[in-house]
Amino acid sequence: MTTMSSRAIPLNTEGKVNMMAARVHAFGPPSAISIEDVDRPEPDASQVLVRVCAAGVGPWDSWVRAGKSVLPQPLPLTLGADISGIVVAVGDGVHRFHVDQPVYGVTNARFTGAYAEYATASATMLASKPRMMTDVEAASVPVVAVTALQMLFDHADVRAGERVLVHSAGGSVGAFAVQLALGRGAHVTGTDVKQGVDFALGLGLSHAIDVQTTRFEDATEPVDVVIDTVGGQVLKRSFAVLKRGGRLVSSVAKPSPELAQKYGVAATFVLVDVTTAALDKLSALIDEGKLKTRIGAVLPLSDARTAHEMLDGLIPRPPGKLVLAVARQK
Numbered sequence: 206m207t208t209m210s211s212r213a214i215p216l217n218t219e220g221k222v223n224m225m226a227a228r229v230h231a232f233g234p235p236s237a238i239s240i241e242d243v244d245r246p247e248p249d250a251s252q253v254l255v256r257v258c259a260a261g262v263g264p265w266d267s268w269v270r271a272g273k274s275v276l277p278q279p280l281p282l283t284l285g286a287d288i289s290g291i292v293v294a295v296g297d298g299v300h301r302f303h304v305d306q307p308v309y310g311v312t313n314a315r316f317t318g319a320y321a322e323y324a325t326a327s328a329t330m331l332a333s334k335p336r337m338m339t340d341v342e343a344a345s346v347p348v349v350a351v352t353a354l355q356m357l358f359d360h361a362d363v364r365a366g367e368r369v370l371v372h373s374a375g376g377s378v379g380a381f382a383v384q385l386a387l388g389r390g391a392h393v394t395g396t397d398v399k400q401g402v403d404f405a406l407g408l409g410l411s412h413a414i415d416v417q418t419t420r421f422e423d424a425t426e427p428v429d430v431v432i433d434t435v436g437g438q439v440l441k442r443s444f445a446v447l448k449r450g451g452r453l454v455s456s457v458a459k460p461s462p463e464l465a466q467k468y469g470v471a472a473t474f475v476l477v478d479v480t481t482a483a484l485d486k487l488s489a490l491i492d493e494g495k496l497k498t499r500i501g502a503v504l505p506l507s508d509a510r511t512a513h514e515m516l517d518g519l520i521p522r523p524p525g526k527l528v529l530a531v532a533r534q535k
Contacts, residue, residue, distance in 0.1 A: 221245065226321035227509035227529075230281040232272030235513035238284065240506070246318070246325045250298035253328050255308060258340035260319040261287025262512045262527035263348055263377070269316060270513060276315050284509065285319025285529075286311045288326060289334055289343035299328045301481070307334040309343040311479040316348075320509050322531060332484030335491040338498070345377075345498045345526035350487050352477040353381035356432055356454045357389070360473050365390030367429040370421070370446060374413060375401025377499070377526050378434045378456060383408050384496050386432075394428070396421045396439075400524055404499065422446055433457065444468045501525030 222245040229237045248254045266284050268274050289309040292302050302308060310331035312318040318325065334343045356378075357363045369386045373379040374395025386393045387409050395405040395413040402413040414421045422445055429451050431443045436458035443453060444461075449469040453460055460472035490496045501523040504512050509529060515522035 222323075224322040225506060226283045227285070227506060228281050228283050229270055232270065232278075232280070234271070235510045235517060235519065237270060238510040238513060240509065243283070243321075245323045248294055248296045248299075248325045250296040251328055252296045252325045253292055253299055253302050253308070253331060254294040255288055255290040255324050255326055255331075256293050257288050257319065257322060257324050257531045258290040259288070259344035259531055260285045260321075260324075260506070260529045261344040261346075261348065262509075262516060262529060263287065264516065265316050265348065266320075267513060267516050274316070278315060278317065283318045283321050283324075285321070285324075286313075286316035287344050287347045288312060288319045288324055289338075289340040290324075290532075293323065296328070302328060302331065307340075308332065309334040309340075309347060310481070310484050311347050320506060320529060322506070329481055330479045330484075332481050332488055335488045337492045337494070341500060341503055341528050341530055342498050344528050345500055346487060346491075347479055347484060348477060349377040349526070350381045350496070350498075351479045351483045352378050352456050352475070353385055353432075354483055354487065355477060356456060356475050357382055357385050357430075360454045360475055361430045361432065361452045363389055363391050363430055366392070368392045368426065369394070369430045369432065370425060370428045370443070371395045371405075371432045371434075372421075372439055372443070373397055373401065373434045374405035374408075374410065375403075375524070376434055379432070380405065380408060380499060381496065382432045382434075383410060385490075388490070388495055391430075394425055404524070427451075430454070433460075444470065444472075499525040501527055503528050503530050505529065506531045 223242045224245045292306045308331045312326045369391045375397040405413045427448045431453045433455040444464045451470045453472040459474040465472035514520045
């Protein structure tokens, strides 16, 4: 059952609004996270202030917390990027959004600020929330689904009739990649371990490979595109299953230029760029019933540390996306 926060938001001694937030003052393990009362932020001219109903939890949050982000992260900071909630205020330069509008998306380019009762977000990284999703579901979508969308269509240029291999097809990015590729009319094969294989097959795949029992190279016809969300040896071995002239796109590691040249393929590493346009495309597909998400554990904001312990594999977690439930939509 989803746990929601309904506490009153107090004023501090200066008359400002206080809010609960999951913060880090020093980079480190999940124990570095503390739940604190802080001043509610105010949007600048290009931002929207959102009352957060739910915040997604992803590997990038762990990288920020541990000090492994590729971007500078001034401390202290509030963790989190994926949000779904209600617009409370808009900056002077924002015209697309209005107060009381349900929205979803990402807070900012540093991927911080979402694990809180209120968050400021760049207006160019938000869109109207899909009507067919709850806030918890919507908060699970932005980073992973936009990653899949951009890997497939902006970088791999997947076309109808092509053969596509998706690694970790039952994972957060992989599952969206499977659905999006099938929707484009591609012939899709997925790899994963047993439970992920079962989930991927439920998304409409006709062929999925359990990598615990079968080498994917031995069970895959040559493909036009590989979507890699695993990296390591899986990434290196994937070159061998591509047709000459094929495309390999990875969201986790830079592919070897030498292997790309050897096999006569294009190989690209992708950093996600969450935009309103991409989120709008996803919202339309979701509301048409063409995309679905997979929710794992839903925890209250006060359990952000537990969510990161799950994220880091320190304690068991159910399959699917981790989400922090913050406040009920009013």
